[in-house]
Amino acid sequence: xxxxxxxxxxxxxxxxxxxxxxxxxxxxxxxxxxxxxxxxxxxxxxxxxxxxxxxxxxxxxxxxxxxxxxxxxxxxxxxxxxxxxxxxxxxxxxxxxxxxxxxxxxxxxxxxxxxxxxxxxxxxxxxxxxxxxxxxxxxxxxxxxxxxxxxxxxxxxxxxx
Amino acid sequence: xxxxxxxxxxxxxxxxxxxxxxxxxxxxxxxxxxxxxxxxxxxxxxxxxxxxxxxxxxxxxxxxxxxxxxxxxxxxxxxxxxxxxxxxxxxxxxxxxxxxxxxxxxxxxxxxxxxxxxxxxxxxxxxxxxxxxxxxxxxxxxxxxxxxxxxxxxxxxxxxxxxxxxxxxxxxxxxxxxxxxxxxxxxxxxxxxxxxxxxxxxxxxxxxxxxxxxxxxxxxxxxxxxxxxxxxxxxxxxxxxxxxxxxxxxxxxxxxxxxxxxxxxxxxxxxxxxxxxxxxxxxxxxxxxxxxxxxxxxxxxxxxxxxxxxxxxxxxxxxxxxxxxxxxxxxxxxxxxxxxxxxxxxxxxxxxxxxxxxxxxxxxxxxxxxxxxxxxxxxxxxxxxxxxxxxxxxxxxxxxxxxxxxxxxxxxxxxxxxxxxxxxxxxxxxxxxxxxxxxxxxxxxxxxxxxxxxxxxxxxxxxxxxxxxxxxxxxxxxxxxxxxxxxxxxxxxxxxxxxxxxxxxxxxxxxxxxxxx
Numbered sequence: 001x002x003x004x005x006x007x008x009x010x011x012x013x014x015x016x017x018x019x020x021x022x023x024x025x026x027x028x029x030x031x032x033x034x035x036x037x038x039x040x041x042x043x044x045x046x047x048x049x050x051x052x053x054x055x056x057x058x059x060x061x062x063x064x065x066x067x068x069x070x071x072x073x074x075x076x077x078x079x080x081x082x083x084x085x086x087x088x089x090x091x092x093x094x095x096x097x098x099x100x101x102x103x104x105x106x107x108x109x110x111x112x113x114x115x116x117x118x119x120x121x122x123x124x125x126x127x128x129x130x131x132x133x134x135x136x137x138x139x140x141x142x143x144x145x146x147x148x149x150x151x152x153x154x155x156x157x158x159x160x161x
Numbered sequence: 162x163x164x165x166x167x168x169x170x171x172x173x174x175x176x177x178x179x180x181x182x183x184x185x186x187x188x189x190x191x192x193x194x195x196x197x198x199x200x201x202x203x204x205x206x207x208x209x210x211x212x213x214x215x216x217x218x219x220x221x222x223x224x225x226x227x228x229x230x231x232x233x234x235x236x237x238x239x240x241x242x243x244x245x246x247x248x249x250x251x252x253x254x255x256x257x258x259x260x261x262x263x264x265x266x267x268x269x270x271x272x273x274x275x276x277x278x279x280x281x282x283x284x285x286x287x288x289x290x291x292x293x294x295x296x297x298x299x300x301x302x303x304x305x306x307x308x309x310x311x312x313x314x315x316x317x318x319x320x321x322x323x324x325x326x327x328x329x330x331x332x333x334x335x336x337x338x339x340x341x342x343x344x345x346x347x348x349x350x351x352x353x354x355x356x357x358x359x360x361x362x363x364x365x366x367x368x369x370x371x372x373x374x375x376x377x378x379x380x381x382x383x384x385x386x387x388x389x390x391x392x393x394x395x396x397x398x399x400x401x402x403x404x405x406x407x408x409x410x411x412x413x414x415x416x417x418x419x420x421x422x423x424x425x426x427x428x429x430x431x432x433x434x435x436x437x438x439x440x441x442x443x444x445x446x447x448x449x450x451x452x453x454x455x456x457x458x459x460x461x462x463x464x465x466x467x468x469x470x471x472x473x474x475x476x477x478x479x480x481x482x483x484x485x486x487x488x489x490x491x492x493x494x495x496x497x498x499x500x501x502x503x504x505x506x507x508x509x510x511x512x513x514x515x516x517x518x519x520x521x522x523x524x525x526x527x528x529x530x531x532x533x534x535x536x537x538x539x540x541x542x543x544x545x546x547x548x549x550x551x552x553x554x555x556x557x558x559x560x561x562x563x564x565x566x567x568x569x570x571x572x573x574x575x576x577x578x579x580x581x582x583x584x585x586x587x588x589x590x591x592x593x594x595x596x597x598x599x600x601x602x603x604x605x606x607x608x609x610x611x612x613x614x615x616x617x618x619x620x621x622x623x624x625x626x627x628x629x630x631x632x633x634x635x636x637x638x639x640x641x642x643x644x645x646x647x648x649x650x651x652x653x654x655x656x657x658x659x660x661x662x663x664x665x666x667x668x669x670x671x672x673x674x675x676x677x678x
Contacts, residue, residue, distance in 0.1 A: 019596055026333065033340065040354065048621050050347035053614045054354050057343055061336045068329050088385035089591060099567060100580045116560040124388055125556035134557050142568065151215040152572050
């Protein structure tokens with residue numbers, strides 16, 4: 001962290017650098033899609049061919065991505081006005097993956113309860129008792145409402161209801 | 162006057178106790194979810210879609226959807242005013258003055274002028290919708306494939322060019338949406354495209370998966386990435402003296418004109434393919450600001466700045482229903498979700514809808530009137546309940562949203578793989594938010610892209626492969642010209658500035674309908 005007397009640019013990765021990397025990745029992905037689309041078309045690019053649209057869209061992707069790259073290269077580097085943390089979103093994403101994997105094995109109620117406790121923690125909650133109460137009541141309520149009232153299937157899993 | 166008879170029969174349907182219950186449930190659910198910070202109408206409907214899967218009554222479902230939509234909008238204005246976190250770009254204008262009013266202890270007046278303004282605008286614009294729907298549907302029967310192609314193109318381009326701060330980023334979003342729309346089996350020939358050899362991709366990417374991924378999961382991940390910047394402070398509602406009324410006589414005097422002007426701006430902009438409510442709300446705000454005698458009050462909580470945009474926002478929704486119901490063309494992200502809801506019931510909005518299911522259409526329109534009344538009755542007296550909803554601790558709130566999002570995708574598709582696709586889309590959504598890419602063009606590209614391609618090929622089939630079919634018909638050519646013009650409009654201030662001899666550097670890069678001149 002810089003102190004207040006040092007308003008100079010921080011050497012961190014700024015918005016622009018990130019955007020330039022993103023733009024470069026977008027160009028590459030677009031080029032890959034274009035290559036796939038042209039390969040699938042196999043020369044059949046008549047106006048009414050179903051192979052035309054993928055080629056057109058991926059070509060547009062490449063053009064727009066290049067334009068984005070050019071715009072980014074021409075803008076001035078600005079220090080990030082607020083530094084986002086990447087730990088919390090990564091934690092949330094990991095919890096989501098765990099939730100989805102557990103969903104069909106452990107059932108909705110158990111996996112959702114565990115998920116709520118973990119994610120509230122990741123998102124900065126420090127009231128474990130409150131979180132546990134919510135984590136028990138909310139999934140059971142949702143489960144009963146969806147399966148009994150709305151006839152929508154949710155995996156019951158290990159929870160005997 | 163056939164319209165009147167049809168509308169009356171619509172009211173006859175809606176006013177049965179069962180459907181009134183649907184309307185009340187929809188309005189309550191919509192307000193509840195809409196009040197949650199960061200959640201706009203599009204996501205509200207997408208999150209609540211699974212609730213309707215087991216209902217086999219399309220009329221009841223759409224009455225509920227109309228309620229959910231209106232409720233989400235009212236709820237969104239509450240959040241904007243009390244918390245300064247607009248759930249969607251259409252309530253950004255409301256938040257500017259509304260939050261300032263709340264900070265100066267005038268929260269009740271701001272909420273009241275928003276609610277009553279929405280009611281006035283909703284009622285007038287629904288009336289316009291009732292009058293316009295059938296004639297437009299009749300006109301639409303003369304539309305040909307080439308016109309539909311041009312119209313979808315215009316709708317996409319307008320959202321991309323007019324909404325958001327950068328056309329290049331908007332186009333990137335649009336292209337991404339078009340790509341997502343291509344994945345799966347081609348509708349006309351059954352050939353697989355961009356499936357990368359997997360079975361999972363053959364069915365294409367479900368719109369619900371994308372919306373939940375981009376809005377719910379993307380938004381939560383984004384919030385997680387900047388946890389320290391969350392506005393936690395809810396402006397309190399003042400108590401005491403205002404027991405008798407929410408608005409003073411002076412407030413009424415200052416509000417009613419902006420309500421009407423907002424309606425007049427909102428409805429046509431909603432009905433034209435111009436990206437839904439974003440443009441008219443900012444236009445209304447700018448207009449009120451320019452007109453106001455007390456211009457210096459703007460930025461410090463001028464009631465006109467809440468009344469106008471809120472009315473425009475609501476009027477635009479009825480406007481958006483005109484092309485959606487009569488042409489089957491969604492012109493905003495929310496309309497695209499509504500279209501997805503129609504398709505779940507195997508209903509295809511368009512000119513035929515008025516012939517094939519008139520009961521549904523008129524019940525839907527009648528339910529808009531009813532929903533408006535219900536909201537006014539529900540909202541102001543219950544405002545304290547909604548403020549409580551705002552005070553749900555953030556970690557719990559976002560955990561709940563994620564559970565609901567996962568549940569929604571799982572219930573809609575019955576597949577954990579689709580849940581993972583939604584998560585992946587959510588990560589993309591986080592990146593888009595971080596780098597300031599607009600979300601709406603993705604949704605419209607996904608919905609309109611396939612539609613556009615089919616119409617393009619159909620038009621060529623009819624014309625024996627002659628491309629000139631897109632320029633020889635005046636209507637088609639005019640629509641295509643509008644699409645080109647939409648790209649120029651955002652740069653007008655810059656061009657004007659150049660002509661006036663000022664440096665274009667001082668001007669905003671692109672018109673975002675909010676700047677001062």
